[in-house]
Amino acid sequence: MEYTIGTQAVSTRDIVYRSLKNQILLLELPPGTGISEKEISLKFNVSRTPVRESFVRLAQEGLLAVYPQRGTVVSLIDSELVEEARFMREHLERAVIREACRSFQARNLIDLKANLDKQKLCIEDQDYKEMFMLDEEFHHVIFTGCNKKNTWEVIQQIKVHLNRSRMLKLTADHNWEHLYQQHYCLYEAIEQHNINQGDQIMQEHMALTIADQEMLMAKYPQYYKQRPEN
Amino acid sequence: MEYTIGTQAVSTRDIVYRSLKNQILLLELPPGTGISEKEISLKFNVSRTPVRESFVRLAQEGLLAVYPQRGTVVSLIDSELVEEARFMREHLERAVIREACRSFQARNLIDLKANLDKQKLCIEDQDYKEMFMLDEEFHHVIFTGCNKKNTWEVIQQIKVHLNRSRMLKLTADHNWEHLYQQHYCLYEAIEQHNINQGDQIMQEHMALTIADQEMLMAKYPQYYKQRPEN
DNA sequence: ACTACCATACTACCATACAAGTATGGTAGT
DNA sequence: ACTACCATACTTGTATGGTAGTATGGTAGT
Structure with a gap:
């Protein structure tokens, strides 16, 4: 029998x-909300085990804060972490677009163009939800086209910390x-191997x-981690 | 009672x-080694529960590959992932050293100099184990000095995929x-705010x-993930 | 009215039992 | 000798009970 990795349905x-x-990312569970294993297991009608293991994963991603014997809360937004996430994303995306301007797979360039055309349609139709997805996909194709799929995954992880602020x-x-x-300019830069233009536009x-952290912290102080230390 | 986070000993x-x-990182558990929850729980004399939750974390970091109802193996080294890890590390470290050359906290500059002096001693004493730790610490201080502690953490995660090759x-x-x-040149660049020198030396x-992946894959084929697909 | 104490109801952590899918080796049949 | 089948011994996934530490609200004492 062949190794069919995705054997387990879900x-x-x-x-x-x-x-x-x-x-959590949609803020339906706002930062600071207390949740317990038991509560979630009842809501999903499952045992506490799979819930616990979900908690372990979410805690590792920084979305939950688990305090043994005290409780678990949806983690507060760490403005310092948000700023660094922006920093990391900027420099990784710029490095990748420069790479893409050097060499890019032809078939992905076609996908990129097709994506652009669909974007144009969405703007005309004012379909902003679809436009949001196309935006994501556009960047994804760039990463794929210069063999940086894993880098894309890492950025997705990092972006988790940006998403709640943006929301x-x-x-x-x-x-x-x-x-x-x-x-369009990014597409052009890749097509014409214009590294400087690509880097500049991506920047x-x-x-x-950039979400204005100061403003958001003033408006939603209860969602943000205060840092009196130091 | 105040919130004493680290209450739980361990x-x-x-x-x-x-x-x-x-x-896993020391290759005492070589890539491809099969391990089961039961085996580990017996070795540590604990139940399967904490072992399972460790597996969940290690799987999320890409160090274990869990196949439901079939078994769990120490993940094979993915040469594509290794290359991208190198790519990400290079560009993040360069972005940070440039930032450090712009502004750096004085007390961390002192730490950096002290670290350098200790490095010199270690070379004279041929204490390479200590030198290895100082190397790590040197980079860590740079990140700390320009408020990029979270970025350091992310790089540590990424470096996991480089470590086994280097080992x-x-x-x-x-x-x-x-x-x-x-x-020393990096230290000098930070002190003198020489961004170009910092970036150049860091590169x-x-x-x-760079570990020679081709050579390593030829020498230890059983440790590497083969990618016949595509 | 106010404070110190304690019973109670939580919490997450760990151990154990059961369920369901998979690999393997032996055996019966050809 | 070879093949199809099946019992069995694995594997991970899920459910549940018990433990220890913590927060809270009520009560007795001042």
């Missing part, structure tokens, strides 16, 4: 893990047209994602 | 987790004197860590 643990992660900011004020222009592109 | 789960992780390479052939010279410094 374990209870994964269901609980993904559901909790979604609720607070309310994404409604995005300038989708501007976003599209930048994406500006990353600047768009 | 959980069984953490003991098992750290022990297994050490053994195979046998670290004996390190040119410690050269290493020291580079460290060379990272190049030292």
